[in-house]
Amino acid sequence: MADESENIEARLAAYIDGELSESDRADIEQYLASNPAHAKLIAELREQRAKLSNLPREKAPAEIMDHLQQHLERHALLDEGADEAITRRSTWWPQLTAAAAMLVLAAGLGMLVYQVLPGGGKADKLVLGPNVIKSFDKLPATDEAATEPTNDQKAQNADQNELTQNNGQNNGQNNGLDRITAPVPAETVASRMEKQSMVAADASKVSTQPVVNAAPAPQPPFDGAVSSLAKAGAPSAALGAERPRDYVEELAEKLVQEQAQRRDKDLATPHATLTVTSDDPAMSSALIASYLAQNSITFDVPTAAITPTGPTTQPTGGTTLVLHNIAPDRARDLQNTAANQRNGRQQANLTFGAAAPLPVTTQPAANETAAMTELESAAGKAIPATQASASTQPATAAPSATQPTTHPAEAGDLWIVIVPDRTPPAATPAAPTTLPAATTQP
């Protein structure tokens, strides 16, 4: 019944619209002829239909197309596949840069707070954080401390180097190397002393004023006061921070320069492995980031890529950390970045993520001579004659330390080993006469 009713309604609708066939239309007209009421209804519906058709038409406002145009432009921008990838990459850079900056800032603040807080540590152990200090505390009590040059000695060495450079007598290979406690032959020390006295004599001839730097006199009262402060754990961050900082800076500068020279020959395979020895992975990661930032070595390594490798305990109680797991494209970016910064103050190509696990430095952190020996040999640097004997005899330089293992470094690899300076800081420059005594220690 419902279907029949629907069928009738459908036929009537089609009749009003003139969509019926001739036969169907004839049937309906025959029916309507005998039912005037229905005929009137159909007529009204036809008239109503005409009224609806005659309603004025509305034109679309221009805002519709304006809105669609904006949407199409936005859609086009979002749908560009390549642009999307570029956008994704470019939007990552600020985030990674910000993350690296925060990491460096946090590390710096942590070190600063540690150094400033009273009792945070001894003044002579403020450089690389408590993790390194802890490892130093575990070191065997040898007479290595006596082999280390004091602050006074290092300052004196710096003065001496500066003077010899001014006299054109520097061979360009002593950038910080003479601060390493390598045994230096007596004749070398004697020649240094001779040079120093000659330079001091020349300086006194030039100026009528007393030359303080040429031969600084020891100041026991001041020295003693600072020493007592350091022993009491008073904040003396400047004393503890600047000296190893100089060591790191000079070392990095030297190696980076050498690397840049080699890169001129072979730009395709620049390597630099930054290794820090510590027993605290987190702190070591922070130190790496801090070191890179301090040396303006720009690169972009996710924090997660700084992961510890190697054993958790070393003979020295430290852990060697290396940067690795850097994606190939990231390595290429680093290469390009370094190539673009050839004229910069600092530059380094950092290529990590070798197929084989990066070798772990197993030399004891205390053995700075061994570290430098490895560093020198890995860098392929021509060791000056005055230091060759010292560099090639690490075992004799530190008898208590273990022999450094051979690293499977590839040609062109650079090993930057940041080892802490265990030398207690001294506030006053040492007298020149202390230098031979320190450097002639076995």
Added chain:
Amino acid sequence: MSTVSGNFGSASRSDAAEREMELFRRAQSGDRGAFGQLAIRLQDRLYNAIVRVVGDREEARELTQETFVKALTALEGFRGEAQPYTWMFRIGVNLAISHLRKVQRQRTFSLDTPRRTNNQPSQRSDQESSLIDRVAQDDRQPSDGVLRKETQQQVLSALGRMDPEQRAILVMRDIEGLDYGQMAAALEVPLGTLKSRLFRARLAMREQLGGAE
């Protein structure tokens, strides 16, 4: 004569439909300019239909914009089973009906608008008033006579009092001139059901116009 003009009109509509389909295919292949051209061709018809359904120009503008955006995002899903205009019309009409239901529900619950009876034309519903006050009182056609304006107001008033679905059917057929096949595709109902609903909608419209008294 009527046969000739009808054939000519059919040919024109066929050409237009082919052109629209071509633009639609190009738009599906990523040519956004083609989609823009298609939108330009369809915007007046679509907007006019929607404004007759919802009875408000501002709401019709927003719904038309939304229709184009929805169509753009759903381009890949269109398989060519209908004409582009029919496909977009279905999107627009569904949006309009959903909008009317939502607005009607909100107005019913929030304003408690008095319901109209057949013999109380002064107590107009919101949609009825909307159609009369915001559409029919249009000064863009100053040449229209007073009687014609009154007739249009009566028609619009009756249209505004109708059920949204029935109103949409009348707009599609009697205002926009869609054929039964297009309407059935747009409303996704069988052809017989569509015709039956059309007849009932016309009866309802007649009732709203006072013809059933």
